[in-house]
Amino acid sequence: MNDGTVSNFTNLRAGAAGTLLLSRSDVERLLTPDACMAAVEEAFRQHALGKAPPPGILSLHAKDGGFHIKAAILTLDRPYFAAKTNANFPQNGPRHGLPTIQGVVVLCDAVTGQPLAVMDSMSITALRTAAATAAAAKYLARTDSRAALISGCGDQAPAQLRALLGVRCPARIYAYDQDAEKALMFAAALGAETGLPITTVSDLARAVAESDIVITCTTARGYFITREMVQPGTFVAGVGADNENKQELDPALLAASKLVTDLTEQCAVIGDLHHALAAGAMTRSGVHAELGEIVAGLKPARTTEEETIIFDSTGTALQDVAAAAAVYGRAVEGGERTAFSFNA
């Protein structure tokens, strides 16, 4: 820091000006999975009740990737606005030794427009995505679920497992990845963290059959969880598919199950639902509910122990603003004071 700029750093007091700066580790330290889930549930509830204005998306394509902006307004303890800019450059790892996804979330007060915080977007994305899975599992997975499978042990996997453990208590966790090394590292790290035995598996079909909860968080471009693998009563969360080329779940599985989406319109374009529709396996009227309708009590959640329920998760800016606002609230409560006065 030099003399010219250091004065713009503020030791934030209550009500003082300045925009909080929060890194990935700050976000992960401040936002518990439970608090994130509560905020995300509220976002879905408001969406279902027509209380949240529709979120917006803006994408620009670069030569080797793209920039994706998701923005929304949501009223929690007060009205918030958040705009998340995610850069997605798939060749970053091999070419530049950088993460595929990088970015920041700008959180503003939606009464005055003041920029409240700028924070890492990757941690927000992982936490809010996992929070949606956990909220779905809370309403849609059997309460006596004893085994859970995490399929895909990349960046999303730890947050998915942590959030799930807030709503269900499986005694056995299975971890699967095409890259066995990744599954081993995940099992070791999360086993140590949670104190639960995590077993890596190579026989995916068998692991699916033995699991009451299946979470897929991969970058697959073709389905690998088939209808035949899944036993009655299972809850399956398809988390990976978030563009029109990605797919994890068999169209026949979606057609044969009770299907809940995060946003049906969006899932019909970029989710696993998109592929089930394209394959002619089902129509949009075959969707049971959006998650918000379940949370708000407008549509029934699980009604029998035998029904297989799928959650098609594609992600919305409403989750981002919910998670970012929750982080901000914790940061202010906890006295975080690393801030920068952009308008100084």
Place this chain on the structure above:
Amino acid sequence: MNDGTVSNFTNLRAGAAGTLLLSRSDVERLLTPDACMAAVEEAFRQHALGKAPPPGILSLHAKDGGFHIKAAILTLDRPYFAAKTNANFPQNGPRHGLPTIQGVVVLCDAVTGQPLAVMDSMSITALRTAAATAAAAKYLARTDSRAALISGCGDQAPAQLRALLGVRCPARIYAYDQDAEKALMFAAALGAETGLPITTVSDLARAVAESDIVITCTTARGYFITREMVQPGTFVAGVGADNENKQELDPALLAASKLVTDLTEQCAVIGDLHHALAAGAMTRSGVHAELGEIVAGLKPARTTEEETIIFDSTGTALQDVAAAAAVYGRAVEGGERTAFSFNA
């Protein structure tokens, strides 16, 4: 700052990780009007030559205002992406003692997606808007312009005058505002800064008639510069109108003049052109050129001393990314080191 977060501040070295943080005063100190104009000219030139991908806009409405995101990609010394989030809350002053417009620009490398800098958006907006006026004046105002009028002495006015003085040398400057106090303050401050005599005026029509260059930067919602006021040979830059309700220039003035837009499509929706079209005073085919076409030499600039030329300025994200990249370049050259590692 507490122990948990202070470690995320980086003393940036060449190539080191971290996102530069730049406040309003940093931006104003680092980015000279000339450097900004060169970058903005290049942005318009690339737009005219079809080398810049189309910029994007996303707006969300809040109860007392709105959030406007403008994003674009532009290749200068390297490819850059910028997303500007501006909160616009017109009641902020009286209600909360806050500026009407607040926000930040997120600048990224468009090869890897890395967030290079987060900076104040108000200073970027003022500088890039003034740079477009100056670029237009460079090609469209008479070289012997001796008097210039700044009409509207708000936040935009100082940057407009500073940028203009980089391309023309008027011996007399007039300042007009509905609020005479504002004009006096502007005249005193900019007079001291530039060493030029700045005269406040209350007779707008007379000041317009005596000026070779007229810049309007107000929030007017009806035109106040009429065709009758403007002498042949004048260059008029209409800078204030940037939404469909704002208007500064008489439709008859536009119809009778050589009209240059920043982006014709956009001016036809939110610029003074919009009102001239709506009034039936002219058609779109009456637009002489976009600024980029003039800069790139695809269309003629001023060809006679007598022609009156209007520049209709509405603002584009291409200007934002040009200005933000220019600031960033200066900051890196100058050894600015105030940075935050969001992904730490």
